[in-house]
Amino acid sequence: MDFLQPRSWAEALEAKAAHPDAVPIAGGTDVMVELNFDVRRPPALLDLTRVEELTEWSMDEGQVRLGAGVTYARVITELGRELPGLAMASRTVGSPQIRNRGTVGGNLGAASPAGDSHPALLAAEAQVELASLSGTRTMPVSDFYTGVKRNALEPDELIAAILITPPSGPQQFCKIGTRNAMVIAVSAFGLALHPDRRAVGTGIGSAAPTPRRAREAEQFLAQALDEDGLWDSRRDLPAGLAHDFGARVRAAAAPIDDVRGTAAYRLHSLAVMARRALTWAWDDYQKAA
Amino acid sequence: MRITTTVNGEPREIDDVWEGESLLYALRERMGLPGSKNACDQGECGSCTVYLDAVPVCACLVAAGQAQGRDIITVEGLAERDTLHPVQQAFVEAGAVQCGFCTPGLIVAAHDLLARSLQPSDQVIREALAGNLCRCTGYEKILDAVRLAADRLADASASGR
Ligand SMILES: Cc1cc2nc3c(=O)[nH]c(=O)nc-3n(C[C@H](O)[C@H](O)[C@H](O)COP(=O)(O)OP(=O)(O)OC[C@H]3O[C@@H](n4cnc5c(N)ncnc54)[C@H](O)[C@@H]3O)c2cc1C
Ligand code: FES
Ligand code: FES
Numbered sequence: 001m002d003f004l005q006p007r008s009w010a011e012a013l014e015a016k017a018a019h020p021d022a023v024p025i026a027g028g029t030d031v032m033v034e035l036n037f038d039v040r041r042p043p044a045l046l047d048l049t050r051v052e053e054l055t056e057w058s059m060d061e062g063q064v065r066l067g068a069g070v071t072y073a074r075v076i077t078e079l080g081r082e083l084p085g086l087a088m089a090s091r092t093v094g095s096p097q098i099r100n101r102g103t104v105g106g107n108l109g110a111a112s113p114a115g116d117s118h119p120a121l122l123a124a125e126a127q128v129e130l131a132s133l134s135g136t137r138t139m140p141v142s143d144f145y146t147g148v149k150r151n152a153l154e155p156d157e158l159i160a161a162i163l164i165t166p167p168s169g170p171q172q173f174c175k176i177g178t179r180n181a182m183v184i185a186v187s188a189f190g191l192a193l194h195p196d197r198r199a200v201g202t203g204i205g206s207a208a209p210t211p212r213r214a215r216e217a218e219q220f221l222a223q224a225l226d227e228d229g230l231w232d233s234r235r236d237l238p239a240g241l242a243h244d245f246g247a248r249v250r251a252a253a254a255p256i257d258d259v260r261g262t263a264a265y266r267l268h269s270l271a272v273m274a275r276r277a278l279t280w281a282w283d284d285y286q287k288a289a
Numbered sequence: 290m291r292i293t294t295t296v297n298g299e300p301r302e303i304d305d306v307w308e309g310e311s312l313l314y315a316l317r318e319r320m321g322l323p324g325s326k327n328a329c330d331q332g333e334c335g336s337c338t339v340y341l342d343a344v345p346v347c348a349c350l351v352a353a354g355q356a357q358g359r360d361i362i363t364v365e366g367l368a369e370r371d372t373l374h375p376v377q378q379a380f381v382e383a384g385a386v387q388c389g390f391c392t393p394g395l396i397v398a399a400h401d402l403l404a405r406s407l408q409p410s411d412q413v414i415r416e417a418l419a420g421n422l423c424r425c426t427g428y429e430k431i432l433d434a435v436r437l438a439a440d441r442l443a444d445a446s447a448s449g450r
Contacts, residue, residue, distance in 0.1 A: 001307070001308035001309050003308040003354040005354065005357070025352060025355070027350070028350045028351055028352055028355065029332055029347075029350050032311060032332075032350040032351070032352060033330075033331045033332065033350070035309045035311075035352075036311060036330040036331060037330070037331070044308075045308060045309065045354070047352065047354060047355055049355055073344075094332070094420065095332075095335065095419050095420025095421075096345065096398070096416075096419065096420050097332070097335060097338055097345055097346050097347045097398075097420040098332055098347070098350075098420065100344045100345060100346050101344075101346045101347070101350060101351070180419070181416075181419035181420065182419065
């Protein structure tokens with residue numbers, strides 16, 4: 001096995017181009033488990049932890065540019081205001097040791113339907129920046145997930161950054177698991193209200209082959225808020241609206257039965273989480289007035 | 290491959306490291322530091338917790354090569370010669386150790402918590418230790434130990450020691 005240790009982003013892209021079958025390793029919290037248990041024996045590891053460009057975040061033209069190698073711990077302590085949904089999701093990841101090491105880019109690289117970043121990134125309508133020696137491309141995160149644990153990366157590409165517009169309204173994240181720590185989501189839900197655009201963002205986790213948005217539910221809610229003038233008045237939500245929103249989120253899911261939970265429970269819990277997330281988010285929106 | 294690191298303040302150099310092996314394996318099998326334990330090899334139990342550049346991590350999830358040039362502190366590096374660190378002493382006195390397999394990781398995690406806060410609430414202690422499993426004690430005595438260590442460290446810092 002080779003161990004490639006680029007010291008800069010340019011070197012990292014060169015290494016990936018020269019060794020397309022090298023497995024990138026950032027926090028290692030997914031990769032090392034596979035190595036330790038002999039699930040994977042790649043010809044080379046490409047260590048990204050020395051690439052400073054990846055481990056920094058910045059504000060760029062009104063957007064947060066989150067380097068793929070920024071850890072959950074740093075999202076929580078440094079970006080709670082700019083990325084509230086992602087920070088809430090990050091707080092539920094693993095344990096302190098896992099959050100100190102695991103990265104948002106690694107979550108995207110693994111592309112597990114249960115990854116906790118995904119619902120928050122989907123709801124915030126984040127973009128993913130991918131790069132190779134031949135150039136850079138940016139895509140909505142919803143296009144990045146292509147199948148169970150599959151993503152849009154080409155063999156010579158690396159994830160450079162995640163681009164997220166800071167919120168114009170409240171965001172929420174909910175996750176169901178058997179305890180408060182060290183839990184892979186049975187199901188998860190992210191919600192973002194975008195009052196500047198009068199739009200709603202959602203993200204469903206662990207309840208379909210890939211993380212996905214509930215687009216019909218988003219449109220339903222945005223329209224209902226519009227029709228009643230609620231974006232401006234911030235009056236109480238009409239009775240039943242949150243419930244109906246929950247039912248539409250449930251309808252967007254396509255879960256399976258597995259060791260963590262049944263499809264039926266995932267559907268039920270999604271409807272409940274979506275209803276509660278909206279109730280909490282609306283409460284925040286009213287208080288922020 | 291060859292790896293050079295600083296472990297518990299001493300420069301270390303190890304050879305013939307397999308590129309896919311973990312820092313935990315390198316510490317235990319190549320550097321003669323078996324304090325960090327391997328109870329799961331998958332990040333779930335925290336028995337292998339060490340400081341990597343002052344940040345507590347699971348050594349089983351760090352590739353040994355990623356530790357090149359870094360600064361590592363293991364449970365072996367916390368005592369001052371024969372004097373246990375107050376966190377270690379508190380674990381002994383509070384009866385927080387039964388089989389002891391989880392203890393090194395819990396000591397490092399508690400050490401990190403108390404470096405940041407000397408008056409942690411029970412909830413903060415539980416959260417800080419959420420990545421460390423213990424199959425023996427039921428955790429109550431571990432919480433006692435952390436509170437005892439916190440009190441002693443707070444007293445020591447109040448009296449300027
Ligand atoms: C005990 C434990 C608990 C966990 N709990 C949770 C949890 O609660 N929620 C959750 O979502 N996840 C959880 N995980 C999974 C894991 O921590 C996350 O998926 C994490 O985000 C992975 O990040 P990493 O930096 O450690 O990735 P790595 O393991 O380094 O990499 C993961 C994947 O991404 C690829 N990759 C990494 N960076 C890049 C890049 N820049 N470009 C291209 N590819 C890249 C790697 O090749 C690999 O395929 C847990 C893992 C463990 C061991
Ligand atoms: S051995 Fe590393 S966490 Fe269990
Ligand atoms: S004392 Fe035995 S596992 Fe904790």
